[in-house]
Amino acid sequence: MAESMIHGWINKRIMKPEEISVMNRSDQDRLEFLSDEYGVNIVCAEKTELKDAHFVLLAMKPKDVEAALSGIKDKLSGNTVILSVAAGVSIETIQKHVGNFPVARAMPNTSAKIGKSATGVAWSKHVSKEQQHELRNLLSSIGSVTVVEEEQLHAVTGVAGSGPAYIYYFAEAMTEAAIANGLSSADAKKLVRQTFAGAAEMLQQEDFAELRKKVTSPNGTTAAGLRSLEENHFKETVGECVTRASERSKELGKEFK
Numbered sequence: 080m081a082e083s084m085i086h087g088w089i090n091k092r093i094m095k096p097e098e099i100s101v102m103n104r105s106d107q108d109r110l111e112f113l114s115d116e117y118g119v120n121i122v123c124a125e126k127t128e129l130k131d132a133h134f135v136l137l138a139m140k141p142k143d144v145e146a147a148l149s150g151i152k153d154k155l156s157g158n159t160v161i162l163s164v165a166a167g168v169s170i171e172t173i174q175k176h177v178g179n180f181p182v183a184r185a186m187p188n189t190s191a192k193i194g195k196s197a198t199g200v201a202w203s204k205h206v207s208k209e210q211q212h213e214l215r216n217l218l219s220s221i222g223s224v225t226v227v228e229e230e231q232l233h234a235v236t237g238v239a240g241s242g243p244a245y246i247y248y249f250a251e252a253m254t255e256a257a258i259a260n261g262l263s264s265a266d267a268k269k270l271v272r273q274t275f276a277g278a279a280e281m282l283q284q285e286d287f288a289e290l291r292k293k294v295t296s297p298n299g300t301t302a303a304g305l306r307s308l309e310e311n312h313f314k315e316t317v318g319e320c321v322t323r324a325s326e327r328s329k330e331l332g333k334e335f336k
């Protein structure tokens with residue numbers, strides 16, 4: 080996730096590569112890859128000073144947040160905003176480890192890489208108006224930004240953070256079905272890619288249900304396909320998927336409180 084965000088920020092020239100420093104737990108090859116690919120600096124937790132850092136992005140798994148914070152908490156200055164993308168981990172939990180620092184919690188998705196994340200964000204009362212403005216700028220450079228109540232971030236995660244994976248899974252299923260119905264693998268992929276790309280662009284322009292109705296001729300092929308989705312409880316299945324993901328976000332928050 081961090082790489083997607085870095086890629087987006089550098090591409091949009093919101094930050095220069097030399098203004099970004101990366102660290103992780105142990106994977107030196109990964110840091111060297113990021114440095115070679117994007118020109119960012121490599122730093123290590125033990126040796127680095129974070130007092131000049133404007134933002135510290137936490138992009139480790141929820142289970143690793145505590146250890147990561149204990150490694151940097153004495154190096155932060157009061158002006159640094161901690162921006163966490165760790166699913167479920169509350170602002171309160173982060174502040175429990177570092178104190179009353181300005182903390183923002185965002186839930187982006189990997190489309191940040193191409194500037195098209197759908198990001199939800201919530202912040203603590205310690206984040207000043209100016210810092211809120213800076214955070215909005217930072218996040219809007221990698222896609223859309225929706226400011227929500229912190230509790231709503233679980234729902235944002237269920238629909239938008241995890242969302243790209245559902246779409247990719249749907250694309251996989253469509254491709255397999257196209258092959259099963261007689262198309263070559265290459266043709267199936269080409270057709271599915273463009274169907275998703277075209278529909279995604281149309282979704283930006285018109286009402287979702289109206290778009291569906293325009294494709295659906297009475298008693299035609301689409302109606303037959305959609306009937307099958309309905310008979311197989313498609314909406315309930317999708318509803319359950321989003322709800323389960325949101326609930327998992329809540330569980331992660333409790334597990335790593």
Ligand SMILES: NC(=O)C1=CN([C@@H]2O[C@H](COP(=O)(O)OP(=O)(O)OC[C@H]3O[C@@H](n4cnc5c(N)ncnc54)[C@H](OP(=O)(O)O)[C@@H]3O)[C@@H](O)[C@H]2O)C=CC1
Nearest residue numbers: 080103104105106138139140141143146147164165166187
């Ligand atoms: N992937 C996604 O689509 C999205 C992910 N997120 C959130 O982003 C976070 C990261 O997910 P993802 O990018 O998929 O995970 P990855 O496993 O790809 O990356 C996790 C990174 O955290 C580093 N790390 C672990 N422990 C520490 C530590 N103590 N100090 C510094 N760095 C550490 C790891 O380094 P090392 O390899 O050296 O252990 C690794 O680089 C998660 O909390 C997830 O909920 C949010 C939105 C979308």
Ligand SMILES: O=C(O)[C@@H]1CCC=N1
Nearest residue numbers: 166236239240241242
């Ligand atoms: O699967 C996960 O837990 C993370 C959070 C949202 C997307 N990926």
